[in-house]
Amino acid sequence: MEGGAVAAQSSRHEVTDAVVRFAGDSGDGMQLTGTQFTQATAMAGNDLATFPDFPAEIRAPAGTTYGVSAFQIHFGSKVIRTSGDEIDVLVAMNPAALKTNIDDLRRGGLVILDTGAFTARNLSKAGYETSPLEDKSLEGYRILEIDMSRMTVEAVKDHGLGNKDALRCKNMWALGLIDWLYARDRTINENWLRQKFEKFPEVAEANIAALNAGHAFGETADFPTEFGAAYVAPARIEPGTYRALTGAEGAAMGLVAGAKLAGLPMLFAGYPITPASALLHTLAPLKDFGVTTFQAEDEIAAICAAIGGSYAGALGVTSSSGPGIALKTEALGLAIATELPLVVVNSQRGGPSTGLPTKTEQSDLYQAVYGRNADSPLAVIACHSPGDAYYAAIEACRIAVRYMTPVIFLTDGYIGNASEPWRIPDFEEHTPFPVRFRTDPEGYKVYERNLETLARAWVKPGTPGLLHRIGGIEKDHLTGNISYDPENHQRMTDARRAKILGIAKDIPAQEVDHGQNGGEIAVVGWGSTYGPISRAVSGMRANGHDVSHIHIRHIWPLPENLGELLRSYKTVIVPEMNTGQLVTVLRSEYLVDCKPVNKVNGKPFRIVEIEDAIQAHL
Amino acid sequence: MEGGAVAAQSSRHEVTDAVVRFAGDSGDGMQLTGTQFTQATAMAGNDLATFPDFPAEIRAPAGTTYGVSAFQIHFGSKVIRTSGDEIDVLVAMNPAALKTNIDDLRRGGLVILDTGAFTARNLSKAGYETSPLEDKSLEGYRILEIDMSRMTVEAVKDHGLGNKDALRCKNMWALGLIDWLYARDRTINENWLRQKFEKFPEVAEANIAALNAGHAFGETADFPTEFGAAYVAPARIEPGTYRALTGAEGAAMGLVAGAKLAGLPMLFAGYPITPASALLHTLAPLKDFGVTTFQAEDEIAAICAAIGGSYAGALGVTSSSGPGIALKTEALGLAIATELPLVVVNSQRGGPSTGLPTKTEQSDLYQAVYGRNADSPLAVIACHSPGDAYYAAIEACRIAVRYMTPVIFLTDGYIGNASEPWRIPDFEEHTPFPVRFRTDPEGYKVYERNLETLARAWVKPGTPGLLHRIGGIEKDHLTGNISYDPENHQRMTDARRAKILGIAKDIPAQEVDHGQNGGEIAVVGWGSTYGPISRAVSGMRANGHDVSHIHIRHIWPLPENLGELLRSYKTVIVPEMNTGQLVTVLRSEYLVDCKPVNKVNGKPFRIVEIEDAIQAHL
Amino acid sequence: MNEVIQPALKAKDYATNQEVRWCPGCGDYAIIKAVQKTMADIGADPANTVFVSGIGCAARFPYYMETFGFHTIHGRAPSFATGIKLVNPDLDVWVVGGDGDGLSIGGNHTMHAIRRNVDITYLLFNNEIYGLTKGQYSPTSRRGTRSPSTPDGSIDSPVNALSFALGANARFVARGIDRRQDHLPGVLARAHSHKGCSFVEVIQNCIVYNDGAFEHFTEKDVKADTQIECVHGELLLFGKDKKRGLRLNHDSLELETVIIGENGITEDDIIVHDETNRTIAGALARMEPPHFPMAIGVLYCDPADQSYEKAVLRQNRAVAEKATTKGDMNALLRRGATWDVAT
Amino acid sequence: MNEVIQPALKAKDYATNQEVRWCPGCGDYAIIKAVQKTMADIGADPANTVFVSGIGCAARFPYYMETFGFHTIHGRAPSFATGIKLVNPDLDVWVVGGDGDGLSIGGNHTMHAIRRNVDITYLLFNNEIYGLTKGQYSPTSRRGTRSPSTPDGSIDSPVNALSFALGANARFVARGIDRRQDHLPGVLARAHSHKGCSFVEVIQNCIVYNDGAFEHFTEKDVKADTQIECVHGELLLFGKDKKRGLRLNHDSLELETVIIGENGITEDDIIVHDETNRTIAGALARMEPPHFPMAIGVLYCDPADQSYEKAVLRQNRAVAEKATTKGDMNALLRRGATWDVAT
């Protein structure tokens, strides 16, 4: 939290940005609290980024450390690119939440905790031998001890809830307090509560009472001065209509938009898996957008149904995360061989195997680019933020239908769950890329290629005069009949490769995100490392260092100018949340000595980690 | 066929080597004929290499071009490394066989054909509009027209077979003729016939009669002089006991040997697929060698059963080819996470998708090295010939059990079906690598690592005092209990990587197969390109060119000295039967500008193709 | 009315010009003949018909049908077919595959297509062997089958295709035989007309790797005594002179074969085939020579009110009609809380 | 004799020290309790016992059992178990998984483990939902189930776990209920003692995503009238005072529920449970409230002469004994034609 220069609002002191984390038991409703605070913050015109951190268990026994659920938000009057390296304010609803989150609090940061939950039983469940409120373990932090439990029960007592239900309003009490702290308009939260509990007005009113009580408490509370009532000016952001957007929403709407722009219905076939299921859930209700969702019996059936859908003339989309994508590889080969459009969304998570399903990682790039038997080229696109997921998904659809090819669309658990304010585009401004199915029987050859794109024509079954057969055995380069001819196989292999490599001509040249073409150091990233790299590079540039940020969306084929661009820097470093995967592709393609910077602990990079990596090469 | 200098045997002229191809209908028994000629040739002390080329159909209608089955053998008194670029002698049992094989005959080469099969019907089935015996299309070749059909029927008429059965002896007639041509001892074939038709002595005798008739015909036939009775001196090869060995046999016996050397029973679980099934078929009868084979319901069940087998304390082995291996990737991740030994054999074939199942390709290297979700390192080993398959398979087993890791063992359709004379080793001379299961409960930690190999201990369920649980969720680096701890995940990721990279210390330094360390050009190969590269390089060295051959067995991790070695050449070229896969790994690892030389038409490289590629860089 | 009269298509009009590449004498030839005859009988529109298959000899089928065809990957044909039907329920989709394709690697997809009741006609060619991969035993091979992968005889007991389908809640289950050209087209036509997933096992002789596996009930001289044709509403009789029949043992609830005229048995003892009876269908499906005749024909047919893809479509339409966004992308993008940032 | 007497283990001795991470109130707690009790009852040797599971809430089971445990990947547990048994048939192998694990992604492996008759005890926890992935509908969910992936209600009809198992030729099929602590251990003990694949469906309440799905037959006040305990050789009676029972309609061959004393019904009309009768087992498996009670207990048990892995082992031994190479590697390497090249 940087000190603000001018107090803009009466007695409030101004801060340019702050990082708040709400942490509590899975049952404490921390995700809702965080989302509501995000909403109010967004409406206040701040820029922001969030990072929800779920426990792996569905509902772990109350009070355990592994049952802690947290939601972090970073907001400010400046452009916000990450959810923040360190926490300024930690709201800890119980000892376990304190224990698992305190290490991320900056020295001198503020802890607001619910003493009512610091019972001996809860302390011991959290593994505390002595109470941190009594021993010296919290020295160096500012502590605000509040009996939120009691005060909540007190606040809602007129609403006729039992003690257990009353206590469940505790998160709203905390929200009220933090709303007060940053001068949020809590009517937004009130409206939401009324809508959510439409059928249970007494519950809505109890929650609102708690919210108000927390807010009122702020006025009288004894905050350490530097944490007193703060004011965060609206960020200077592009004018327009905004909404909060998660990566899963961004990807879902981008796919729907892509299908619309192609003029196609969509068949989305998936099988639940964390964190990919969010996409299925988001799309399932969108039946008025020509979306049919199909929950298949497994990932293989899902991709096969999606390919069947494309074969029949829809945009086939399938989605999973690493282990599920692994199961789809054989069928992916068929989509490559039959040259049908398909979008395969991979919401990456920690691996190998079941790994860390609820943690984030970028370790499926190898799988996307190389992970198939045979020479099986396809296109790979990665998004780098929730808002970017929308545009990247549209681009994935465009390439799929224009080139009659599967496209792997890489996102990850972090992007999927994180949210950011998003300037809503006008759909009419997108350039459509309507598909023209072939209907003319005259001279039709199944594998004849468009001279520009090298794509074959797309024919819907049901089209009179165009009866034909396709399959996974090598096919004659014109008729599509089975062919065992050696030269034909060479020709088809070359054509499949040329088609995919040719996409490079149809994508934007790689730009430098921040900095200049050429110089000392380029930091090259892809996917969800965007925020920390961007922030680290701009910070270091502000300090006069010659360092630039390049972020790659088109992982395969790579932009045509990328090799030249990379060669224009003395040093290229590549931070990835894996053991070094993009770096392999870049080194092999361009023979540039790119240096890997790796982190594989299930958490996004902190800005300082990128800064350190840059420092090491200065 | 190079002219020989001295006539070593009476009236026969000596040749140093020759390439003969038997081609006929699938029903004509060409594979048997080829194998029998191979046997007799091997017994005569020649070195040799063979290349069987099956049709894709089980049993195509007689007389069609796609039903042609061929068997090529290259033999000589010199060291033979490939089955030959061009054919010297083509035996064509029908018009379709002539049509599909004539292009591979060298100019001036000899065609021996069965005029009895050149009926109007067969000519038209083969797609000939005019008879090649009458038009000028065979000009430039030497043609020997023999009515083998009639002469066979004639020869066997005393054996009481019907006309159809009599005609089936035609291949033995052809064999007899070629036996005569190269002075083979046909008692070997006779003995085999007697054994094969043990229960049908009249069939055996009829076949022998045909064999003898063909042989007798040789004496009187009007061969073009340069193709007359030839003599091929025994090759100077290492003394010892020899046998003919196919790649499938080599790999199978290597796996059995590997398990024996480890002191383990083997559970081999597979699902039929061309060309991998041969391994299952070869192992299924070996029940007295502690081998249990299991034909699972699919490839996934197969690898899971194999992992289950390893978990229970056997050497788990699974085998498939590209599309089937793709299905195994998810489970492979579990073997990596649980750190259990496993050998995964991939008999590569043409792709993508179903592709060209009966044709060869080396296009699964990406899949082997990179083809998994997450950071999932494992070891990859490739064999380069039938005999080498034996030793490489042993090495795969050694690494799997010593490092508690899955090992992918790459072979291909060409190696699997090809055969070569093989000097049989004395099993007692192999160095055993006995597995010691942990049985001591004292201080047991599930993921504690051996300091040298970084492998965890292998504990069989059923061992008292060592109860424990493992699984695919990230595990604590000591206890093996589920751990979501970020630092632990980093630590385990690093450990998995370090373990595999550490294998590099335990494998031989890369040697130069032919040539010297450093110089103008290195030709780097892997797998079944060994023969043509070896031959091309030695040929060009004999002509004074500075070119060396390096052949890589350990694809991952690569030998420690490889980078330095590659850097010691001005030019490195990498021929592969794919669109450039090893080249990606080498370029990325060593930043050496390795040049790909690619061929993807389902057939092995010809020597001249490698020579041309070398020439282009001289 | 200005209607163009299409001349009726004949069986051979449903054959492509591609050379058929099954082994000479393979049972698949007979089956494709029966299918092409059925197509002509029902007047199928080639342009509206799709044959989808997995991998195997049987799965080569689509190449020889003058319709649309999709030769996919091993075991997954029902999943492709489901996707096709979800996008275009009006297409007539046939799935063809072998016993390995449909019951080994593909068993799960077969099961789920059946239980979902996707409106496809699934023809499973059972030759009790893996033909294409050269003769390994399959999940329908009888115990003791010697094959390249079981040189000493197979050990696992086989799955019965029709019991399996019934266990997966199939609503249409039938059996035909490659050699029964007089009978098979009728079964196929029934299967095709059933709305929902119709599952047909077609007994098929693999002349190369499993020749004669079924001769004990398909050879001319034995077939009358070893096959029973199930016809809804008719007595379950068989034998040359239809003197043999099936009776239900009311105590054991098992079927028994009896001879009319012997031991006082009359036609009244014989059960009438009721193709809507699930229990009987199960018992018929399990019958095998030598103790029983093989049941052929439609063993079970009890259509659901609606097939899967039709119901999906209906739900899609109903929900879409009620939706407030009405397919407007801008409305979707703006759904939920929004705020304006002014210049 | 100098034998060390092992003190008998108690149920709690089969529990690990790991914190159980199911949601408070989850039916899985009751099931593990029943399993641990069963282990004590049968005197299971922890060191000789392996729990194998796939992925899902249910599949976390092995972590909580003080035995060997292998938590594998989604749907494939039966395949791992098959591998384990083939290597060491003496191990006591239990497979545990949810309805998604065993019937959705893993349906095929379940089927093949059953038909092969691998000697494992397969416990399928059916909560009619995907618990671990937060509540999507499963293949056993009833039509119309609203879930995150089917916000407007599911459309496909569910599979019945026991019909499916019977269709796959299961030789042991049983059903238990999480809340029936008095009954479940008995079922588990029977399943365990069966040689071959025993398949047990355990009805399990997911308190978070599908709470109350089974209350219509598990709640205290209704359970007597909505559950029927199948006991071999005993009448199929249910109801508070055992006045209700199952009768067979000999024409339709369907089961009917009847009340003794009404319409002249006596105990003689009620069928005696014969657990070796496949036809009855099928009908019992299909029964569902409200028209029928849920059948629990051992519905079918008809052991084969031998389990798969035992038969494999026997064949291996027999063939090995007759082999001329006798496991001698040098003999193997030299098998077939060889020749010598002299120096």
Ligand SMILES: Cc1ncc(C[n+]2csc(CCOP(=O)(O)OP(=O)(O)O)c2C)c(N)n1
């Ligand atoms: C993923 C995969 N695994 C294995 C194979 C090899 N394969 C092709 S067809 C087949 C089985 C053939 O048997 P079946 O389905 O009964 O058909 P049939 O040839 O007998 O008609 C197998 C195992 C394959 N093509 N793909």
Ligand SMILES: Cc1ncc(C[n+]2csc(CCOP(=O)(O)OP(=O)(O)O)c2C)c(N)n1
């Ligand atoms: C290959 C793969 N696909 C999907 C998943 C995600 N997944 C984990 S458990 C599960 C289903 C859980 O349902 P069920 O098997 O019924 O178990 P329950 O949680 O209800 O006990 C799914 C879809 C996965 N882990 N792996």
Ligand code: SF4
């Ligand atoms: S192998 Fe058998 S099933 Fe396949 S085509 Fe030949 S005869 Fe038919």
Ligand code: SF4
């Ligand atoms: S989600 Fe359901 S099944 Fe899973 S632990 Fe919680 S209550 Fe049990």
Ligand SMILES: [Mg+2]
């Ligand atoms: Mg078959």
Ligand SMILES: [Mg+2]
């Ligand atoms: Mg479940």
